[in-house]
Amino acid sequence: MNTKFIHDTDTLVSKIAEKYRKEGYTVFVEPKSEDIPFDLGTYRPDLMVKRNENDGYIIEFKVNTRKTSIERFIEIADIVSQHTGWRFLLITGEDALLKDNAKEEKLLSWEQIIRIKSQGERLISLGETEGAFLSLWVIIEALLRRRAEQVNIPIERFPPLSLIKQMYSQGEISMENYDRAMLLQNVRNRLVHGFQTPELNESVSLLLMLLNELISLWAPQLSQS
Numbered sequence: 001m002n003t004k005f006i007h008d009t010d011t012l013v014s015k016i017a018e019k020y021r022k023e024g025y026t027v028f029v030e031p032k033s034e035d036i037p038f039d040l041g042t043y044r045p046d047l048m049v050k051r052n053e054n055d056g057y058i059i060e061f062k063v064n065t066r067k068t069s070i071e072r073f074i075e076i077a078d079i080v081s082q083h084t085g086w087r088f089l090l091i092t093g094e095d096a097l098l099k100d101n102a103k104e105e106k107l108l109s110w111e112q113i114i115r116i117k118s119q120g121e122r123l124i125s126l127g128e129t130e131g132a133f134l135s136l137w138v139i140i141e142a143l144l145r146r147r148a149e150q151v152n153i154p155i156e157r158f159p160p161l162s163l164i165k166q167m168y169s170q171g172e173i174s175m176e177n178y179d180r181a182m183l184l185q186n187v188r189n190r191l192v193h194g195f196q197t198p199e200l201n202e203s204v205s206l207l208l209m210l211l212n213e214l215i216s217l218w219a220p221q222l223s224q225s
Contacts, residue, residue: 012093013046013061025049025056038083043076054085060154063093070155070166077152090154107149107156108142110222117211124204130191133204136211137188140181143214146222147172160185173214180210 017027028035031048036058050056058080060073070090077088108116120135144163145156155166164185168178187203190196197203 009061009063012063016059016061016091017047017049020047020049020057025051038079038086040076040079054083056086058086058088060088060090061092062090070153070170073154074152074170077154081152088152088154089157091157092159107145108138110146113139113142113146113222117215121208124208129200129204133188133191133200133207136204136207137184139211140184140207140214143211143218143222144173147214147218150221160188177210177213180206184210 013029017029021027026049028048030044030046033040033044036045036048037050037053037056040058045058046061047059048056049059058076060076073088073090080086080088116135117139120132120139123129123132123135141160141163144167148154148156148163148167151170151172153166153170153172155163158166164173164178164181167173168175173181184203184207187197187200191200
């Protein structure tokens, strides 16, 4: 393996470890089997961080998501989720490059999702399509991330494009909704990077349609989590 790649990976893992130390966690880099409070077989994570025996994370690090096989980690995520207070996280290089003083991020609550959706719909009624699109896109990402967390697919910290692809590959979104999401992701990218988006009115309607469909599918579970 490339020596520079190993060095860069070690550096990023160290950044993640330091971030959790600053948040009050006890950190184990490349923990031994006896360090982990439950049996993970032959699997060894990059990090284990914990506040106590019933509050911690098992963490796998990948520099990027392009060559990451999620399937091999879903079984681990299921095992970890059976232990109260513990979660499995698959973290990418983007997370490691967060500011050193960044606090642990929490996903939007169900109540926040509904409130922001209402704000987006109000912006549509006012003709504020740019603001409406961006508000509703926030909710799409929040729904995908919360659903991934709920069903123990450890990708809730993935960038949007990888998140959409993995949720489709795991059967959580249909082919039709995958196509919609990929199209809308391209619109979102053009909009936030300052390019013209003449089809924005049509796109915001499609985005609201996708959002309503995902909410109808997942609301009973997500509203209780």
